Amino acid sequence: MSLSSSLNAGVAGLAANSTKLSAISDNIANSGTYGYRRAETDFHSMVTGSGTGGGKYSAGGVTATTSRLITEGGSLVSTSSPTDLAVSGGGFLPVVSATEINAKVTNPTMMLTTTGSFLPDSKGYLVSDTGLTLMGWPATSDGTIPDYPRTSSDSLEPVRISTTELVGSPTTSLQLGVNLPAIDTEADAAGTPHTMSVEYFGNLGFSETLDISFTPTVPAAGSPASNEWTMVITDSASGGATIGEYVLTFDDSRTDGGGLATVTTVSGGAYDPLTGDAILNVAGGPLELNIGAIGGTGGLTQLGYDFSPLQINKDGSPVGTMTSVEIDENGMVHAYFSTGITKTIAQVPLVDMANPNGMATLDYGTYLPTAASGSFYMWDAGSGPTGEIISYAREASATDVAKELTDLIQTQRAYSSSAKIIQTVDEMLQETTNIKR
Template sequence: MTISSSLNAGVAGLSANASRLATISDNISNSSTFGYKRAETDFHSLVLANSQGSYSAGGVRVTNQRIIDQSGSLVATDNATDIAVRGRGMFPVVSQSAISTGNVENSMMLQTTASFRTDAEGYLRSPAGLVLMAWPADADGAIPNYPRNSAVGLAPVKIDANQSAGQATTEMALALNLPAISTDETSDGAAEAISIQYYDNLGKSANLSVVFTPTVPATGSSNEWTMTVSDSASGGAVVGEYTLTFDDTRGAGGTLQSVATVSGGAYDPVTGILGVNVAGGPIDLSIGTLGNSQGLTQLSTNFTPVSISKNGTQVGSLTSIEIDQNGYVRASFDTGVNQVLYQIPMIDVPNINGLEAVDGQAYRISPDSGEFFMWDAGDGPTGEIVAYAREESTTDVASELTDLIQTQRAYSSNAKVIQTVDEMLQETTNIKR
């Protein structure tokens, strides 16, 4: 029985070293594969019960494990949608076939690096055929509160190269000086006017016409103006009328003293904003707070527009896609607009090495890995996303070649054991002759 167990142990040793040789071969062959995580083969002795001083060789068993929590070096690239994770997190991907069948939520896989480019349908797809997944943003660029322990809410990242975008004007700030002499009794009462361009909900250009008409008293100075706001998109209709009174006291002279609403949205003295309702919706027009010299003033003899600022842009064409360190996929347009389209979550599991490896340097959630949780990139334990970068293979060729030599020697030694057992059995059979 002892001779037979020796033979079985030698055979087990050959099988174990053959398995180790397979992992070494896989590691060496993928030494230049971006995102590859090296595999390891560990040996475990199999001990059998011994009786009456005899020893039975149990042999050796092997376990294979992929070291996923080991990170490779990051190398720079020239593609904005080449991404890698600096940290222990992973980003979600899905196969093209899962998108075709609509089984996206149940087919999520994880990666630590990939090179994505838009395909014929606009999806950000890697050469391995995996499509990047992320949370889609609302029209205003905000990310809704999606569940963090489920793939519900994730969608394939799709970029339309011909898409356009514009932003409607919702805020304006007006700072100008009205001539103080225009409200004197000697004034001819000439009005002052200024036109402000804005963009409507469809990206079309329109104008707000703001006319300031002085109140000329019979004697003295009134320091009062009537401000009329008209909207070209509403056919020139008046959308707001206000009576402005300026302070003439020492120290506060020339600043707004009061604003009375005749028509249109009410003036807020705390913020200095009044609302005008144009054809496309309300616009907050800031004219400054009471007693503040930063908005409307009445000084000296000249009408002087100081500054006009507003938000909103005309419709522009897509020029580039960028992914920042917090996982936001941003589209840049030729009008200078930068719009958030998606946010890529960072996924973490309790046991990263328990993930199931699949083709294309991707991994699946398994019972050994535990349940996943989605973090914002740069928050929590998952690290951040690095664009224009790829993660190199974790294979150390020198170490693998050293292990290869050791494995070859161990294999030869086990073969020698089998040869020796064979010779001993031959001697045993020769006893009968």
């Protein structure tokens, strides 16, 4: 009977608009929630069939489906914390429950989020106030990120900030930029050696010294300048023992005057004329010394009247503590130490998949990949289809309050109209009942 189908259609309208009202209420309630992605309700007609003649028609009604618009994010809001993170563009931050980390679960469930305010907990792990632990790939001791699998979360580990640990870095390379006075290699020169000391750091963070002397070769009276020097290097950590001796000659031609012409190894590591390197065996292990390549620029030169140590570059640092940490746009976690050095300790990837809107929605603005979302891939932030990781920022709610209030008015009117259908059908059925009176 068409009156009965009209009644059912009115009831379906009430149910559908109630569903939409729930989604609108959720959106408005989370208008101030960081990282919230709004829910949207769509209506779909239900057709039960219509007659071919005689004006007969049976109302099918309406049904509602609600989906989460995960790919539609909000604007970014600046903050004062370097570990407040947001994603600008595509991709999601990998997180896991701090409860699973504390329980030492072997393979914790990877969840995804677009923003979070992470702070170190008692163990140094970066954890949000909702109990989400930031995950990343750990760096090696030299600060490089190995080639981890990109389609599995097994290689991810909690990002840990060790502010209470002491860290030192041994010196492994040293570059000298020194000018030797050309006048000291002439026949009437005094032949006085020039010396310099260079600090380096051992494996245990101790400060050690390389003492380097440059002794000119003085020719006999009336002979031309020798342009030759003997460089001797001693190591304080080895009790002052000589670890390298080299005979240096310099070019005096019009085009290349002052540059290295030849280097002869007397003792110590062999000199490479192409790179300008020689490997010295200090007490703690090998140290790469660069004095300049043959025919190249920089390194050791012989010009003019003055002995001038122009440039000394070396790596390594004394023992220090971590003072701060920052995460750059590519997801690299950089630790800053009291000694002035910076070290990469981890990399936070961005996770992407074919259909992000197909992920399951969980509490606290997190999502879980499903079969509907497709398999995920972990990208370096700023590459592929992903955006960048922005520190000192949070993502605001994607709710447009003005639009939600407009939808609220429309939903209220539609709900009232559906209720009116039920009231009208009730009155018509009452008239049918009155026929018997």
